[in-house]
Amino acid sequence: GESVGLHLPTLSVQEGDNSIINCAYSNSASDYFIWYKQESGKGPQFIIDIRSNMDKRQGQRVTVLLNKTVKHLSLQIAATQPGDSAVYFCAEIMGSWGKFQFGAGTQVVVTP
Amino acid sequence: DVKVTQSSRYLVKRTGEKVFLECVQDMDHENMFWYRQDPGLGLRLIYFSYDVKMKEKGDIPEGYSVSREKKERFSLILESASTNQTSMYLCASIMTGRDSPLHFGNGTRLTVT
Numbered sequence: 001g002e003s004v005g006l007h008l009p010t011l012s013v014q015e016g017d018n019s020i021i022n023c024a025y026s027n028s029a030s031d032y033f034i035w036y037k038q039e040s041g042k043g044p045q046f047i048i049d050i051r052s053n054m055d056k057r058q059g060q061r062v063t064v065l066l067n068k069t070v071k072h073l074s075l076q077i078a079a080t081q082p083g084d085s086a087v088y089f090c091a092e093i094m095g096s097w098g099k100f101q102f103g104a105g106t107q108v109v110v111t112p
Numbered sequence: 113d114v115k116v117t118q119s120s121r122y123l124v125k126r127t128g129e130k131v132f133l134e135c136v137q138d139m140d141h142e143n144m145f146w147y148r149q150d151p152g153l154g155l156r157l158i159y160f161s162y163d164v165k166m167k168e169k170g171d172i173p174e175g176y177s178v179s180r181e182k183k184e185r186f187s188l189i190l191e192s193a194s195t196n197q198t199s200m201y202l203c204a205s206i207m208t209g210r211d212s213p214l215h216f217g218n219g220t221r222l223t224v225t
Contacts, residue, residue, distance in 0.1 A: 043217050103154055
């Protein structure tokens, strides 16, 4: 989920298990959503996006689900691997391209 | 693949110094952005530019200015660095049009002492 305060929430996952990372977005008028992955010392990397006219979108080992009724976005990672350890955060965009709003992120730690 | 390059990965500056952070993108994107990233606060927009010599204030522009003299380059300037500007700075670019993700550089970690 999204953090309140200075410390990121942490999701600890065993290697091989599935991960689910959640994001509550703020604006019901937002119409485009993105998940980013940020490894330590690197910039955010695009993972997957979804438009508001969709409920689900699948990529390679990742699935994004969008529930507009409760303004909730989730990222599912199948068969989590050590390389998936990172901070994951969502972004919502309302209308024009300049209006990105980012969540604070969730730290995913993959344990052997 | 889009490449957004930030010239420095780490910088240490003293209070009161003028600091330049440089960013270059190679995809001919019209739009470029500067964010700062602090633990627990997410990304906050400092300035953005939608064309050469054009700039718009973001959510936290105080203490910063920007320069966009060429399409591929967007510079962030700290006129007089202060300790509360110690942060990770991220540059990003995006093509004009709807429903495109921002492409980020690897960030510059600035420490002001």
